[in-house]
Amino acid sequence: LDSKTGLDTSADELASAIRSGSTRALSRGMSWVEAGGDRAQALVDSLYSTAGVGEPWAHVVGITGTAGAGKSTLVAALAKEARRRGISVGILAVDPSSPFTGGAILGDRVRMSELSGDPGVYIRSMAARGELGGLCQAASGGIDLLRAAGKQLVLVETVGVGQDEVDIMRVAHTTVLVSVPGLGDDVQMLKAGLFEIADIHVVNKADREGAGETISQIQAMLALNANHDARWQTPVLPVIALRGEGVAALLDAIAAHAQHLRDTGELGIRERRMAEARVIKLAQTMIADSLRRHPDAQTTSQQDLDRVARRELSPYVCARTLLERLRA
């Protein structure tokens, strides 16, 4: 590959340094993956096979929920509890709603700084780039890196809203949905199919008024909806992340869910589904690239797009024709 020549570090060298535990190499790899392109591909190609579900634990937990739910505080508390148990932790904070590393993430990084002296914890933020697809791929690559670096527990926090979150949560083995009492409960829970994909519900700030009601509401909704995994009883856990209360029980529930995934064979099913979603997204990105860069892109395809713009050709017919041409 071109990306392996003419550079100070090759993808294989960097992959090897990441596997051997170099934090510096991990950070550099994260930058490659975030930038995308050939170097990101070469790096993931090189370490993907060693970024497996190893023993004792290489588990990816997605943590999402409404703004103001205290997700970052919860992530920091979970990381501290995991460290207390001797589990190494990688944290990836993904913000699809902002092209900048936003206020929430930066502010909460400060709160996490007490973790930052611990070599067993690695923290990285990723903000939105050009396309959501790019961010999803960067996040998937970032998770590969953390797993290859031997992090046993990978926590992926998203602060986005809507379909973005659902897409990003597809990279997780276990999804934790965080609610808070009295924040327009119906609204925060009904969002974008998030409720359905939750494996564990957390009601944070559980010392606030209305916490009991929020828990009851979630339980009632769980009773109404068929679980996406019929063999798993979705727990609803009260937590006060700021004081660390309920955090040990949450980590226990995550461990129980990981065990459940393994015992039932659901782990393999999820890994398969994650692989399919990722490959299809990659293939789609490659299609868009190749349509734009195709040899005849300056001629036939461009003329077809002109005709669509002038309303002489339907976009469906044009899309079918473009694909036919690619296949020919």
Place this chain on the structure above:
Amino acid sequence: LDSKTGLDTSADELASAIRSGSTRALSRGMSWVEAGGDRAQALVDSLYSTAGVGEPWAHVVGITGTAGAGKSTLVAALAKEARRRGISVGILAVDPSSPFTGGAILGDRVRMSELSGDPGVYIRSMAARGELGGLCQAASGGIDLLRAAGKQLVLVETVGVGQDEVDIMRVAHTTVLVSVPGLGDDVQMLKAGLFEIADIHVVNKADREGAGETISQIQAMLALNANHDARWQTPVLPVIALRGEGVAALLDAIAAHAQHLRDTGELGIRERRMAEARVIKLAQTMIADSLRRHPDAQTTSQQDLDRVARRELSPYVCARTLLERLRA
């Protein structure tokens, strides 16, 4: 096409009824388009060429902004002003953040009900379905239908947040970004590249404290950033949508932007960009479908995906192989 036989109404018949102005046919077409699939394709294929930028006006305006900015009230006020000028109006309210037709949209539909007796106004909501791509395509199809039905002004309102909105706004000729005073101004403006794509800024609820500051802030940011269309001076308009104040000036600004797009040739450039984005999205959806339904989907491709899930094969290599196979 299969979809044209064995149904009570063919796509061509429905397209013809929509063109002749039947509201009933338009609503039925909207349901087809929202459901997607072969019928949606056949309908769009049939009426796409008659859904052009006609005279005097077939202009698509995207209206977006933070929650609580009063977008729906603004849309209703704009529609009323347009009707006063004898312009027919189609309204499409798109909510990517909820799989349900959510509270905000339903609540504001009530406020719009004074418009509902007017045959010159057509109002339709679309909520999130399985995939964002599907909603974008449904919205594009819905706009085609409204244009084919002869609506001169099409208002597309989104209540989503983040990348969703940016994607949906790609269907508009003119994008209006709505802010309000004192709602954490920095946050609402810096979101997800929305600021950059705005052709017109509105500060709604301009009788509130801090309105002047919000307007100044937006003007300062506009001065700092290069405009995405160097020949257009982006206006910042104070509006009180609830009382109709400033709404006539907003419609004037929209008309001026439409004229600007025509005079400078930017209209053709935008139509072309919209066509390309739409065709690429369609082609990507078709790729995903064909990977799932491909003749050898049960064999080679599935085995490759299994290997990705077992971490024996990199997702990039798998995606490239799948595309090679499609092309072979």
